[in-house]
């Protein structure tokens with residue numbers, strides 16, 4: 001498949017003018033990285049590519065409904081950093097990858113590590129986050145950002161840390 005790389009300026013222009021909203025995306029692949037971490041690749045169809053343009057360092061919110069401790073269906077939203085550099089394909093489609101570490105006792109991450117599979121559909125919010133490189137893809141900071149976002153390195157970092165440094169819940173309560 002032909003990969004077309006976007007310039008940071010093109011991505012920045014798109015992410016700057018867009019309103020974050022959820023869209024259903026199909027899981028293309030679930031790759032096990034460690035015993036308690038997976039990498040999930042969502043396919044982004046060409047018609048939604050503009051909604052899922054992103055810069056290294058941004059994150060997406062995932063939304064689904066799972067049974068809570070009492071078995072009642074509960075809508076949950078969780079944020080995950082995008083762990084691969086932006087790329088799109090010749091047909092206009094693109095992809096989003098996130099790494100999910102199982103958080104002991106955590107509702108979504110435990111479910112995702114055990115159950116999530118290719119073909120499943122989750123609501124994914126268009127990428128957010130202002131912690132991005134202001135330099136182009138050739139800049140030192142961009143290279144550092146890209147290496148930090150490499151899935152395997154991220155998985156190793158996640159696997160080696162006793163507890164995630166992120167807080168939850170953190171997704172705004174009412175985006176569309």
Ligand SMILES: Cc1cc2nc3c(=O)[nH]c(=O)nc-3n(C[C@H](O)[C@H](O)[C@H](O)COP(=O)(O)OP(=O)(O)OC[C@H]3O[C@@H](n4cnc5c(N)ncnc54)[C@H](O)[C@@H]3O)c2cc1C
Nearest residue numbers: 079080081099100101103104105106107108109166168170
């Ligand atoms: C910007 C951002 C980016 C992030 N990026 C990533 C990423 O790339 N990869 C990643 O793996 N995570 C990431 N996170 C964290 C992620 O969003 C989730 O918080 C994490 O996966 C846990 O979600 P969960 O549903 O599994 O856990 P939750 O169900 O939310 O539980 C979280 C913790 O609280 C405990 N807990 C739950 N309920 C109770 C209770 N009643 N009493 C006591 N303890 C309780 C659980 O045991 C668990 O340890 C990110 C967070 C943010 C804010």
